[in-house]
Amino acid sequence: GPPAGELSKTQLWLINPFGGEPWPLTRSERAVKDFDWIDAQNLLIAAEEDPSLYERDLKEHKDDSRTIDDAAHTPPVRLFKLNVQTQAVTRLTTNDDWIQNVVVSPDGRKAVVVHQRSLSYEFDQKVKPVTFLYDLATGRGKQLFADGKVLPTEIHWSADSTAFYAVSPYSTHPVYLTAYVLRLYCYDLAQDKTTKVDLGWENELGVETIPYSLTSDGFVALLADGPRFKPARYTRQGDRWTRAWIEGEHAGHLFALEIGKDGKSLVYNSSAASRPEQWYRATLEGNTITNPVQLTDLNPSFQKKVAAKSEVVRWKGWHDEEVEGILYYPQEYQAGKKYSLVLMIHGGPLAADMDLWDQGWSYPVNLYTQRGAFVLRPNYHGSGNYGLKWAESIGGGKYYDLEVPDSERGVDSLIARGLVDPERLGVLGWSNGAILTWGVILDSPRYKVAAAGAGDVEYVSDWANSEFGASFDNYYFGKAPIDDPELYLRKSPLFQLKNLRTPTLIFFGTEDPIVPPSQGWEAFRTLQQLGQPPVRFITFPGEPHGPHKISHRRRKVEEELAWFDKYLFKPGTEKNEALHDDSPLAEQLKRQHIRRVGLRYGLEVKSTLIPETVPYLGMELGRFEVTRAQLAAFDPHYQVAPGTENYPANGVTLDQAQAYCAWLSKVTGDTYRLGNQAEMDPVYKTAKGTENTLDYWAGYKPNPDDAARLQAKIGELAGNAPLLKEVGSFRSASEDALVFDLGGNVAEWSVDKDGYGKALGGSADRPADPKTRGPQPAAEYVGLRVVKGVATTPEKK
Numbered sequence: 081g082p083p084a085g086e087l088s089k090t091q092l093w094l095i096n097p098f099g100g101e102p103w104p105l106t107r108s109e110r111a112v113k114d115f116d117w118i119d120a121q122n123l124l125i126a127a128e129e130d131p132s133l134y135e136r137d138l139k140e141h142k143d144d145s146r147t148i149d150d151a152a153h154t155p156p157v158r159l160f161k162l163n164v165q166t167q168a169v170t171r172l173t174t175n176d177d178w179i180q181n182v183v184v185s186p187d188g189r190k191a192v193v194v195h196q197r198s199l200s201y202e203f204d205q206k207v208k209p210v211t212f213l214y215d216l217a218t219g220r221g222k223q224l225f226a227d228g229k230v231l232p233t234e235i236h237w238s239a240d241s242t243a244f245y246a247v248s249p250y251s252t253h254p255v256y257l258t259a260y261v262l263r264l265y266c267y268d269l270a271q272d273k274t275t276k277v278d279l280g281w282e283n284e285l286g287v288e289t290i291p292y293s294l295t296s297d298g299f300v301a302l303l304a305d306g307p308r309f310k311p312a313r314y315t316r317q318g319d320r321w322t323r324a325w326i327e328g329e330h331a332g333h334l335f336a337l338e339i340g341k342d343g344k345s346l347v348y349n350s351s352a353a354s355r356p357e358q359w360y361r362a363t364l365e366g367n368t369i370t371n372p373v374q375l376t377d378l379n380p381s382f383q384k385k386v387a388a389k390s391e392v393v394r395w396k397g398w399h400d401e402e403v404e405g406i407l408y409y410p411q412e413y414q415a416g417k418k419y420s421l422v423l424m425i426h427g428g429p430l431a432a433d434m435d436l437w438d439q440g441w442s443y444p445v446n447l448y449t450q451r452g453a454f455v456l457r458p459n460y461h462g463s464g465n466y467g468l469k470w471a472e473s474i475g476g477g478k479y480y481d482l483e484v485p486d487s488e489r490g491v492d493s494l495i496a497r498g499l500v501d502p503e504r505l506g507v508l509g510w511s512n513g514a515i516l517t518w519g520v521i522l523d524s525p526r527y528k529v530a531a532a533g534a535g536d537v538e539y540v541s542d543w544a545n546s547e548f549g550a551s552f553d554n555y556y557f558g559k560a561p562i563d564d565p566e567l568y569l570r571k572s573p574l575f576q577l578k579n580l581r582t583p584t585l586i587f588f589g590t591e592d593p594i595v596p597p598s599q600g601w602e603a604f605r606t607l608q609q610l611g612q613p614p615v616r617f618i619t620f621p622g623e624p625h626g627p628h629k630i631s632h633r634r635r636k637v638e639e640e641l642a643w644f645d646k647y648l649f650k651p652g653t654e655k656n657e658a659l660h661d662d663s664p665l666a667e668q669l670k671r672q673h674i675r676r677v678g679l680r681y682g683l684e685v686k687s688t689l690i691p692e693t694v695p696y697l698g699m700e701l702g703r704f705e706v707t708r709a710q711l712a713a714f715d716p717h718y719q720v721a722p723g724t725e726n727y728p729a730n731g732v733t734l735d736q737a738q739a740y741c742a743w744l745s746k747v748t749g750d751t752y753r754l755g756n757q758a759e760m761d762p763v764y765k766t767a768k769g770t771e772n773t774l775d776y777w778a779g780y781k782p783n784p785d786d787a788a789r790l791q792a793k794i795g796e797l798a799g800n801a802p803l804l805k806e807v808g809s810f811r812s813a814s815e816d817a818l819v820f821d822l823g824g825n826v827a828e829w830s831v832d833k834d835g836y837g838k839a840l841g842g843s844a845d846r847p848a849d850p851k852t853r854g855p856q857p858a859a860e861y862v863g864l865r866v867v868k869g870v871a872t873t874p875e876k877k
Contacts, residue, residue, distance in 0.1 A: 088112075092125065094164070105164065113157050116184040116191070118216065123162045124172075124191055126179040128155040149199040154178070159193065159214065172219040180209070181233075184216070185241040190269070191216055192224075192235050192244060204550040205256050213269075230265055230274060231257070236294050239341070243268045245277070245292070245299065247285060252472060258555040259430055259462065259471040261304070262291060266316075275319050279303060281310070287464035288431060289336055296343040300326065300364070302334060304465040306404050307392050307435045309334060313367045328369030330360065335436050339364065347375070351437035353390035353406050356382045384762050386411060386698040388449035392435055395493035397486035398461060405458040405490055406433050411449050412695050420453040420504035420648060423491055423520065423527075425460070427511030429474065429483065432465040433457035441633035442510040442533065442626065447641060451649050454500055460486035460516070477558035480571065484519045502526065506648045508640065510534055510587075511595065511625065518573040518603075521582040529647035531640045533587035534595045534625055537603045538574040540565070545596035577606050583614040585643040587636055589623030616643065662815050670818055671808075680709045680725050681807060685748050689713045693868040696817045697763055700868035701755075704807035704820050705729070705828060706740065714743050726806045728826045728863045734837035737829040737864040744866065755867045757832045757840065764841045766813045767823025772805050773848040776824070787847050794845065801826075801860040803844035823848060826863035827856075 090111040095102035106112060110128035118124050131139075134153055138144075147153065157179040159172040173179075181194040191214045198207035208228045212221035225232070232246030244267055249260035262285040264277040283304035285291035292301040298316040302309035311326035311334045326334075335357070336349040346364045351357035356379055362372040388408040397403035410419045424443050426433050439445055445455050459466065461482035462474035474482050494500040506529040509517040514535020521530045536542045540561045543549040553568075554560050561568045569575055584607065588600035597619065604617035618639055620632040627633050642655050659666055675683045675692040681704055682689045689710050693700040708720040711729035715736075718729070732740075737754055744752040755763070775781050778790060794803065808820040827839035827846075842848055843857040856862075 088128075092123070092162075105167070106162070110155065113178075113180060114182050116182050118161065118184055118188040121164055122188075123164065124182050124184050124216065125160050125162055126157050126182050126193070127160055128157050131155070151199055154199060157196075159191075159219075161216070172214070172216070173221070181235070183235040183237065183244070185237045185244070186239055187241040189216055190214065190241065192232065192237075192246075193221065194232065202548050202551070205258075224267065225274065232265070234290060234292070236292075238294065239296065242270060245294065247291060250284070250468070252468070253475070253555065256551050256555040258551055259468075259475055261285070261468045261471065262287060264292060264299075264301070273319075277314070277321055279312075279314070279321075280323050281312075283465065283467040288434075290338075293337055293339040295339050295364075300337060300339055302337065304467065306466055307406060307433065307459065308332065309465075311337070313364070324367035326364075326367050326369065328362075329372050331369060333435070335434070353408065353435050353437065354387045355437060356387070357437045384697065385446075388446050388455070389413065390435070393456075393490075393493075395490050397489050398482040401461075403458060403460060403486045403490060405456055406435060407494070408445050408449050408455040408457075410452045410454060411446075412452065416498075418498065418501040420451075420506070421491060421494060421500040422448045422453050422455050422644070422648075423487060423505070423507040424455055424457045425487060425507065425509035425513035425516045425520070426457060426463070427509065427513045428464065429460070429462040429512045430464040430471055431512075432459050432463045434465070441636055443508075444637050444641075447637065448644070451641075451644075453504075453506075453649070454494060456490055456494065458487045458490045475555050475558070477556075477567065479556035480516070480519045483516050484523050487516065487520055488523060504528065504648060506530065506644055508532070508644075514595075521584065522573055522576050522580060525581040527582045528651075529585075529644050530582045531585040531587070531643060532603075533636070534589065534592055534600075536572075536595055536599050537577075538572045538599060539568045540572070541598060541602075542596060543568075545598065547593045574602055574606060577603070578610060580607065581613055583643070583647045584616075585640060586615065586617045587620070587639075588617075589620045589625060589627060591622055592625045594625040614647075664811070667812055667815065667818070670815075674703065674808075674818065681707055682710055688747050690744060690748060691866050693866065694817050694819060696814065696819050697759075697766070699755075699759060701763065701819060702865040702867070703818060705826055705863050705865050706732075707807055711740060714740050724806075726808075727804050728807050728821070730801045730804060730826050730863050731860045732829070732863050733859075734829055737837075740864065741866060750868060751870055752866045752868055753871065754837075754864060755828075755830045756871055757830050757838060759867075759871070760828075760830045760840055764822050767842065768813060769811050771810050771821065771824030771842055771848065772803070772844045773824040773842045774803075774844065774846055775848045777803055777844070781849065782847050784847075791845075801844070801858075804861070805844070826861050828863060828865045 088108055088111040092105040092112050093102040094105050113126045115123050115125040156176050158175055161170040161172055178196040179193055180196050182191055184191045193212050193214055195210050197210060201207055209231060211224045211232055213224055214221045230248045232248055234247040235244055237244045246265050247262050248265055249257045250263045251257050251260040264285060265274055266277055267274045281303045286302040286304045286309040289302055292299045298314040298321055300313050302311055311331055313324050313326055314321040330350040333350045333352050334348050338347045344363050346362045349357055349359055358374050358378055359376040360372045361375050363370045388411060390406055390408045392404060393407040394402050394404050448455050495502050505527045507517050507520050507527050508531040510533040514532035517530050517532045518535060518537055521527050539553055543553045543561050557567060557571060559567060586600050586604055588597045590597050600617060604615055607615040620627045623632055627636060646654055677684045677689055680689060682691055691702045691706055691710055694703050705728035707726050708729045709725035712718045712720050741752045741754060770776055774787055804825060812818045812820055813822045822841060824842040825844055827843040828841050829837055830840045832838050839856055839862045843861040845858050845861045
């Protein structure tokens, strides 16, 4: 806790769920560790005891030194009852240990309370927590699970307060709960009896989720099933539970669920690796999900983006045992071509890559698939959600020995399928994923680039400096460093870095309690002094095991992408720090890659000038509006004044536009068409900045009346469309794809849902603001832009 007299940073606050600002309920010197409602007026809280004289003396002497694991002077965490209205506090217990969890029964009479008995338990797992059932009227507690086999989490009471359920990890190891499965137990108060719930499922409960929710007659559960969960409903009959698999829409892609008090109302989360998550409400009729309704519209902007196609893949890993993973395809994947591959290795190791939407700063998958890469996320030996044998397979000294070949053979399988170019491989990971990244790049020199965030390279110091060093290292290596220092040297990548050939980027938070930041310094200094391969080390001040600040998360992603661009996607190029990505100079440099035939925009196919198309919002879109020179290749009677070959073709009718697309398809053998309104409306919304519209020519934003008055002045200019400019005269709508004139120059023919033509987008003779544009543009300010490929949005005729 803080020095006596100062308020703790952790207080209880109240908030009205119907709106309004929260207000503080407690203003304590001591931190509140946990709480639960007893009834509408009272809370049960676990909080540190008031400061002792010892602590007050330290404060008086301005002594902020710390004694590690000083149980005698670490304030106990006790139970208190807090009245919300009067703020009166009543101490309920005088225990001398540290309460960490409280769960009150629905009738407010009992509470399950978990006590921590050792300040070093997380480090060594020697002295296990204990669990008590407290009578809140008397403050007396009765110890449960005295044999230490049940360490309850996710505790939920039955509605009648006669029993509670709890999840507990289970391992065959006599000491360490480091690799485990999650079992479910039920404690019956009247019988004073604990029963393990037989789920009839070897893998037990799912990991990395709230795995169950109570019903009036049992519970629903998400069972561990590899890359997905298996949802089931269990009905209690005495000390037995019968199972029925949950069916209905989304049943195969449930990743969180909660049952209402009526036992039928269901709220659940559903997604897939290629489908962003949303929350739904439904009714659970027996074991069937009925009448699902989407509750949320999370990240609506994602609807305008293209998510990478994904699938669950399998291959033979260590000892030819089957390994699963998630494979993401390059955004513009074409069968028969070979692509780069980025191997992304999850942390844990007792975690899993699931067939769910998982895009974040640590593994920004779609930013890599957009760069034309496959992404493979392997669930190597030791991963969670695959059962106890799989989880425990890498313990006892086998750490690295199974996971690295599992990952490598996954890469080999994609090369063998002809999907991946073996000369274009990269790998990255965070935490245990970074640990295995070091293992992979030392196992094989074929990786052109790597990024390792918060991963170990040297385990003797890790053993003492990680907050769970002894429990983790003793379990996975089988011994402590004092017992077998040679083992720790062999397992530490640091002492093999002379053999490394892969350019490696390293990240660490400076306050990481899980993987000591010194691990990053050891790797960086070693590679720096060796002089090869290239290495870069970035630290995030004040950050723990993963960055919390948005600026740090952005920096991680941008640095990593730039590193992979340099060594994998765009080797030989390096970002110029003085060049702003959105600057005119940056765009001008990119314009050098626009296709031309002589001075004319486009490319030549069978001696014919045709438009260039580029990927944009999930389609192949014309980079420019069809130019006069391109239209003249189709219609030799179309007049092109010298010097205007790169102006947009104008005065084009719908019939002419459709005939041009049909001719272009015949000449090239590919499908060219006009865009349909459903797919083009989002395209035109991406137009930004100044474009060739009436605003540009007027020098201000004209209202409808001024726009009408300006038409007379435009009529005084020579030519039939004097306001048109060469295509690409203004900035691109996208700094990546370089697509031009979406907001101006000529309006462009498209087809609406009924098959009728509509001229969409801005034009030089009308205001930029759609609400003030008024009628259709003049015929001489209408042209076309082509789309390559079949329609992605079906059209009605």
